[in-house]
Amino acid sequence: MAANTSVAFELPPLPSYTLTPRPPLVDGIPDNILALILPIIAYWAVSLFFHYIDVNDLFSQYRLHTPAEVLARNRVSRWDVVRDVVLQQIIQTVAGLVMAYFDTEEYLGKEEYDVAVWARRIRILQRALPHLVALFGLNASGLASNLSQNGYKTLAGAVAGGRYPDITQSIILENGAETLAPAFASWELALANFIYWYFVPALQLILGICIVDTWQYFLHRAMHLNRWLYVRFHSRHHRLYVPYAFGALYNHPVEGFLLDTAGTGVAFLISGMTHRQGMCFFTFSTIKTVDDHCGYSFPWDPLQHVTSNNAAYHDIHHQSWGIKTNFSQPFFIFWDRLFDTQWKGDVKLRYERSREVAQKQIDEGTALGPDPHADDSFYSTSNLDMAVVSPEAPAEINARTRLRRKTATLSPSVDSLKGVNHGVTSSVL
Ligand SMILES: [Zn+2]
Numbered sequence: 001m002a003a004n005t006s007v008a009f010e011l012p013p014l015p016s017y018t019l020t021p022r023p024p025l026v027d028g029i030p031d032n033i034l035a036l037i038l039p040i041i042a043y044w045a046v047s048l049f050f051h052y053i054d055v056n057d058l059f060s061q062y063r064l065h066t067p068a069e070v071l072a073r074n075r076v077s078r079w080d081v082v083r084d085v086v087l088q089q090i091i092q093t094v095a096g097l098v099m100a101y102f103d104t105e106e107y108l109g110k111e112e113y114d115v116a117v118w119a120r121r122i123r124i125l126q127r128a129l130p131h132l133v134a135l136f137g138l139n140a141s142g143l144a145s146n147l148s149q150n151g152y153k154t155l156a157g158a159v160a161g162g163r164y165p166d167i168t169q170s171i172i173l174e175n176g177a178e179t180l181a182p183a184f185a186s187w188e189l190a191l192a193n194f195i196y197w198y199f200v201p202a203l204q205l206i207l208g209i210c211i212v213d214t215w216q217y218f219l220h221r222a223m224h225l226n227r228w229l230y231v232r233f234h235s236r237h238h239r240l241y242v243p244y245a246f247g248a249l250y251n252h253p254v255e256g257f258l259l260d261t262a263g264t265g266v267a268f269l270i271s272g273m274t275h276r277q278g279m280c281f282f283t284f285s286t287i288k289t290v291d292d293h294c295g296y297s298f299p300w301d302p303l304q305h306v307t308s309n310n311a312a313y314h315d316i317h318h319q320s321w322g323i324k325t326n327f328s329q330p331f332f333i334f335w336d337r338l339f340d341t342q343w344k345g346d347v348k349l350r351y352e353r354s355r356e357v358a359q360k361q362i363d364e365g366t367a368l369g370p371d372p373h374a375d376d377s378f379y380s381t382s383n384l385d386m387a388v389v390s391p392e393a394p395a396e397i398n399a400r401t402r403l404r405r406k407t408a409t410l411s412p413s414v415d416s417l418k419g420v421n422h423g424v425t426s427s428v429l
């Protein structure tokens with residue numbers, strides 16, 4: 001068929017596309033529902049892993065706190081923590097289901113078109129190159145023909161402002177006629193593919209992370225600046241002076257909704273993620289926050305080394321002496337740095353003192369243990385976390401007796417709970 005040369009194309013034409021609904025990742029479960037389920041599975045799976053390590057006292061050299069501290073200093077029982085976390089996850093799921101109700105269906109089929117749109121943008125940007133070359137006193141068309149004669153045709157096309165007369169494609173017009181049209185250079189398509197499949201999703205993830213960090217920093221800090229907010233809501237999370245993995249989402253339900261559910265939800269919406277991106281983002285955020293409360297400073301845990309915000313960093317915020325610092329969570333610490341709220345100074349002696357006091361309390365049977373009514377514990381507590389005295393539940397007394405035996409077996413002297421045996425590396429403390 002003869003080419004219809006009367007049709008002129010300034011840019012390579014965009015491909016047509018047909019949309020089809022995106023099949024779910026797991027049969028029978030829509031992706032936006034799976035995005036609600038996976039973070040909960042991840043929360044308990046990662047928590048169980050750390051819990052197993054904790055109760056079997058494995059890797060004790062990497063513990064931030066001793067088992068004695070867990071019992072003596074925490075003001076809430078593990079079962080109460082489980083109950084409140086489950087409640088928060090129910091609220092989170094209901095909120096997610098409400099959002100899912102308004103979700104629009106996602107489709108496949110437009111990817112090639114979208115990549116071509118990026119390739120067009122790249123082509124258009126090349127039009128600036130002759131002017132840039134001119135800034136250096138060079139003649140773009142002369143340079144392009146030189147490059148072309150030496151075999152650098154692609155480079156010549158770019159320098160000439162995105163002109164590739166040799167790169168064409170045959171297309172069928174709407175009236176059925178076949179014609180020649182410009183096509184994209186392979187490097188333009190490769191770059192466009194990279195932007196579409198990797199660069200933009202990475203930017204969305206970074207934006208989501210920045211939104212969550214910003215949301216949580218200011219809300220978290222407000223919870224500490226305002227007495228009513230602290231006593232009414234946030235003090236519950238601070239009943240854990242010695243955080244452990246599944247205590248990560250131990251919050252007042254209102255705080256849990258505002259800080260975690262709404263924070264990540266807003267980040268997801270603003271960054272324009274797909275359901276599958278949301279799945280990864282929600283699950284990753286959940287694992288990170290569990291890791292930040294795991295109670296261990298592991299040298300082999302990548303999540304503890306990617307940023308400065310890790311279990312050791314957040315643990316300082318859970319101490320009565322560090323509670324007004326290290327508000328940043330869960331990813332980066334730039335807000336703490338910017339507003340000078342980062343803990344400064346050595347903490348080794350403070351940690352050792354806490355270990356000794358807790359061990360002494362366990363040995364003497366004077367530890368306070370869980371106090372479900374200590375909502376204002378931060379405002380009434382001393383540096384040794386011991387202000388509020390409450391009747392002890394028999395189960396907790398038994399637990400402490402068991403621990404006393406266990407601790408005595410494992411560690412014959414108080415000294416063995418100090419320093420490197422149960423401490424963290426000196427670079428952390
Ligand atoms: Zn706090």
Ligand SMILES: [Zn+2]
Pocket residue numbers: 237243248293314318
């Ligand atoms: Zn915390």
